[in-house]
Amino acid sequence: MVLLSAQENELWTLWKKASDAVRARVVAEITSSTGLSDPDFGVLTRVVELGGGQMRQNKLAASMGYDRSRLSHHLTRMESRGLITRHPAPGVGVVVAVTEQGRDLVRTARRVHADAVRRHLIEPVDASDRATLISVLKALSASEVS
Amino acid sequence: MVLLSAQENELWTLWKKASDAVRARVVAEITSSTGLSDPDFGVLTRVVELGGGQMRQNKLAASMGYDRSRLSHHLTRMESRGLITRHPAPGVGVVVAVTEQGRDLVRTARRVHADAVRRHLIEPVDASDRATLISVLKALSASEVS
DNA sequence: CAAGATTGAACCCTCAATCTTA
DNA sequence: TAAGATTGAGGGTTCAATCTTG
Numbered sequence: 001m002v003l004l005s006a007q008e009n010e011l012w013t014l015w016k017k018a019s020d021a022v023r024a025r026v027v028a029e030i031t032s033s034t035g036l037s038d039p040d041f042g043v044l045t046r047v048v049e050l051g052g053g054q055m056r057q058n059k060l061a062a063s064m065g066y067d068r069s070r071l072s073h074h075l076t077r078m079e080s081r082g083l084i085t086r087h088p089a090p091g092v093g094v095v096v097a098v099t100e101q102g103r104d105l106v107r108t109a110r111r112v113h114a115d116a117v118r119r120h121l122i123e124p125v126d127a128s129d130r131a132t133l134i135s136v137l138k139a140l141s142a143s144e145v146s
Numbered sequence: 147m148v149l150l151s152a153q154e155n156e157l158w159t160l161w162k163k164a165s166d167a168v169r170a171r172v173v174a175e176i177t178s179s180t181g182l183s184d185p186d187f188g189v190l191t192r193v194v195e196l197g198g199g200q201m202r203q204n205k206l207a208a209s210m211g212y213d214r215s216r217l218s219h220h221l222t223r224m225e226s227r228g229l230i231t232r233h234p235a236p237g238v239g240v241v242v243a244v245t246e247q248g249r250d251l252v253r254t255a256r257r258v259h260a261d262a263v264r265r266h267l268i269e270p271v272d273a274s275d276r277a278t279l280i281s282v283l284k285a286l287s288a289s290e291v292s
Numbered sequence: 293c294a295a296g297a298t299t300g301a302a303c304c305c306t307c308a309a310t311c312t313t314a
Numbered sequence: 315t316a317a318g319a320t321t322g323a324g325g326g327t328t329c330a331a332t333c334t335t336g
Contacts, residue, residue, distance in 0.1 A: 003260045011276070012263045014283040019165035021287050039326075058296060070327060072298055077325065092336065093296055114149045117158045124289040125282050130157070132278045136271050137160040141167055143270040185304075204318065216305060218320055223303070238314065239318055 022120050029116040034109045039074050040083060041113065044106035047084070047098050057086070057094040078102075168266050175262040180255045185220050186229060187259065190252035193230070193244050203232070203240040224248075 004012065027038045036044070046063050047055045061071045075096060078084045083102040089095045098106070125133060150158065173184045182190070192209050193201045207217045221242060224230045229248040235241045244252070271279060 002257055004263060008260075008264065008268050011271075011280060011283075012267060014280060014287060015168065015267055018283040018286040019169065021289075022161065023165065037325075056296095061296095067328085068295095068297055069299085069329080072296095073328095074326075076298085089296095092334095111148055114154075117150060118154065120289060121158060121161060121286070122154055124285045125157075126285070129278050129282050132275050133282050134157060134160060136275050136279050137157075137164040139270045139272070140164040140267070141160060143167075143266060183303075202318095207318095213306085214317095214319055215307080215321085218318095219306095220304075222320090235318095238312095 025120045026113065026116040029112050030109050033112045034105045036083075036105055036109050040078060041106065041109050043074065043078060043096075044083065044098055044102050045110060047096055048103065048106055053103070054095055054097045056089055057096050060096055171266045172259065172262045175258050176255050179258045180251045182229075182251055182255050186224060187252065187255050189217075189220065189224060189242075190229065190244060190248050191256060193242055194249065194252055199249065200241055200243045202235055203242050206242055 030036055030038070030041055042064055043060065046060060047053065050063060051059075057071065057075065060066075061068055064071065066074075075084060075086060079086060082099055083105070084099060085097050086094050087097070176182055176184070176187055188210055189206065192206060193199065196209060197205075203217060203221070206212075207214055210217065212220070221230060221232060225232060228245055229251070230245060231243050232240050233243070
């Protein structure tokens with residue numbers, strides 16, 4: 001047998017639909033209330049939480065799992081929107097700093113985000129299913145099949 | 147309490163990680179073996195399976211959940227890569243037809259896809275957890291919180 | 293040289309405006 | 315007019331090539 005069975009296909013279809021729906025709902029709430037995109041939010045929360053408002057671009061990339069190019073392109077857009085500034089770091093590299101505007105927006109966004117995650121991911125899952133879900137998600141994240 | 151608890155955060159983090167990982171692994175196998183992107187694969191499978199190789203653009207958009215603009219942009223790229231052709235439909239609209247090259251690639255891609263879904267989504271989940279996972283995914287897909 | 297960063301091209305998605313035609 | 319489709323702009327991602335500098 002080569003193609004997917006009806007059972008297998010149902011799981012795949014539901015997986016795609018749920019993955020997309022949850023992410024889209026959470027992001028939509030952040031965007032509509034602050035104008036921040038998902039990557040914007042990721043950058044600002046990390047620089048504020050882990051760096052107190054400033055952080056080396058290098059370290060930020062590692063923390064986000066972004067490569068240099070992706071982060072550079074994104075910071076260029078964020079800088080042009082007044083969310084962050086960039087200046088040369090002592091020694092080598094670049095320091096990213098959150099602007100006042102960025103700080104204000106991320107403050108709001110963090111609360112919207114927490115609320116949205118609760119409503120769109122936590123609450124819809126039966127409390128009795130949560131442990132199973134966590135173990136399944138761990139297996140799927142880890143799965144490093146050839 | 148406003149921000150996420152450690153428990154809540156674990157679920158959210160695992161959810162994002164697993165969602166991304168499974169999708170990325172499946173798509174990577176299709177792309178590396180055929181050069182087709184995920185949207186390319188979606189278009190080609192639908193036109194072949196549901197239309198026998200031809201389909202109205204209109205109907206294709208509905209079947210994919212794409213709006214007209216998104217599909218139009220994507221078909222423009224696919225046409226330039228020789229995967230499909232477009233010509234006016236009898237009456238109104240446009241007919242999309244899969245080229246020979248498109249047909250060959252999607253044949254391979256469907257098998258790679260089925261195999262990848264099995265290895266990256268079906269098999270890593272304990273058989274005893276499958277029913278719970280399906281019910282959780284249904285709840286999350288459906289969830290239409292305000 | 294090697295690490296840190298940027299750039300350009302090609303792909304992808306969304307929104308708003310426009311075009312075409314039954 | 316309304317349905318079907320296209321277009322342009324702006325944001326996002328990836329890859330390969332390049333720049334910069336200790």
